[in-house]
Amino acid sequence: MSSFTLTRTLPADVGDDALRADVTKGLGGGPKHLPPKWLYDARGSEIFEEITRLPEYYPTRAEREILLDRASDIAAATGARTLVELGSGSSEKTRHLIDALAGLRTYVAVDVSPSALEQAGRELLVDHPGLDVHALVADFQHGLQLPSAPGPRLVAFLGSTIGNLLPAERAEFLSGVAGLLSPGDAFLLGTDLVKGERELVAAYDDAAGVTAEFNKNVLSVLNRELNADFDPAAFDHVAVWDAEREWIEMRLRAREELTAKIPSLGLAVHFAAGEYIRTEISAKFRQEGIRAELAAAGLELRHWWTDRAGRFAVSLAVRS
Structure with a gap:
């Protein structure tokens, strides 16, 4: 006979506390960064499944x-x-x-x-x-x-x-x-x-813009969960190959100088034009x-x- 058991070792509110801590640490100073796990809410997971079917994503x-x-x-x-x-x-x-x-x-x-x-x-x-x-x-x-x-x-x-x-x-x-x-x-x-750099960058910056949508989704997560006011359209998705560290960096780069507010954390996050948030590394x-x-x-x-x-x-x- 088969069986199914579900056990929870994470408290139900651990995700909320972890998000608040990661955002405070990652956006409260510089250089700005967020852990990649916050890309994967329900919508982000759906978009990632779409990414896995893209011709560039091998x-x-x-x-x-x-x-x-x-x-x-x-x-x-x-x-x-x-x-x-x-x-x-x-x-x-x-x-x-x-x-x-x-x-x-x-x-x-x-x-x-x-x-x-x-x-x-x-x-x-x-x-x-x-x-x-x-x-x-x-x-x-x-x-x-x-x-x-x-x-x-x-x-x-x-x-x-x-x-x-x-x-x-x-x-x-x-x-x-x-x-x-x-x-x-x-x-x-x-x-x-x-x-090769060309193949790697293409896998994280596809022609259809699906990965860009995936990356910007993290801003929607912050808006929803922390009552922030990030405008995803104010940021560009960027994928960069770091040849020294041998990893891809996914970034969200501010198109112009701006300030985003996160009232639940008491944070006002200022960006200079061209300043970015690193949202993921993908080491090779x-x-x-x-x-x-x-x-x-x-x-x-x-x-x-x-x-x-x-x-x-x-x-x-x-x-x-």
């Missing part, structure tokens, strides 16, 4: 290609009875793994959105009778505690979401993952790879860099798979 297709081609190899290498997905969202990208893991008994989906977890979990039960689905409302960056589940376990962090973390945050996150793994468990990681990786970051966290890279064009990689690691 990462989703490239990762899906790897999972389709290598799911049986991943299953053979891990023998996982439990699959844990961090930042699961719709759980769409892991369905290929679920199909391939013949001995799978439990799927643990971890996300901050209860509605996304509920919908994805119910759909999986229909398609995979006999699978126990445990939905965990939690923040994978802060003291994640996994429910008890049969081993060996495969912890998956896909979509190159790790690229949204700054280097120190990545180190902390990977150390936390290593601490979750028992002997026999494994960690599956999706990473976008370094490539090389195999030797991934190996080193994993090793520093106590993890050993065992397998490395790329799509046929060599644009994206999925790697498998175990505790050293």
Whole structure:
């Protein structure tokens, strides 16, 4: 018999407190920045799904290609009875793994959105009778505690979401993952790879302007949740490749001098013409860099798979 369980480890109001703290810190001084998680309200998530279907945005297709081609190899290498997905969202990208893991008994989906977890979990039960689905409302960056589940376990962090973390945050996150793994468990990681600037910038600044709409949506979030008065039309979406750090920066750049008010925080945010808010970084990786970051966290890279064009990689690691 299959089952569905939803557990909340985040207080219901934690999102409100975190948003207020992030905006106060990120817009109260300079340079201005906001964490990328605030891009993904219900509307932002819808727009991002549209982005994944754009011709310029290759990462989703490239990762899906790897999972389709290598799911049986991943299953053979891990023998996982439990699959844990961090930042699961719709759980769409892991369905290929679920199909391939013949001995799978439990799927643990971890996300901050209860509605996304509920919908994805119910759909999986229909398609995979006999699978126990445990939905965990939690923040994978802060003291994640996994429910008890049969081993060996495969912890998956896909979509190159790790690229949204700054280097120190990545180190902390990977150390936390290593601490979750028992002997026999494994960690599956999706990473976008370094490539030419033109291809990278196009993926984050598409011709149809969908990514621009996605980026500006964060201002609508601030207006709705904090009673702010940002005018999205007063900002341009910009995507910049930082060759030294090897990451893409998404920015919102003020078209002219302006001041936006956030009464609930007592903030008046002044912008000079051309001044910007950094809303996201998306780091790109090389195999030797991934190996080193994993090793520093106590993890050993065992397998490395790329799509046929060599644009994206999925790697498998175990505790050293």
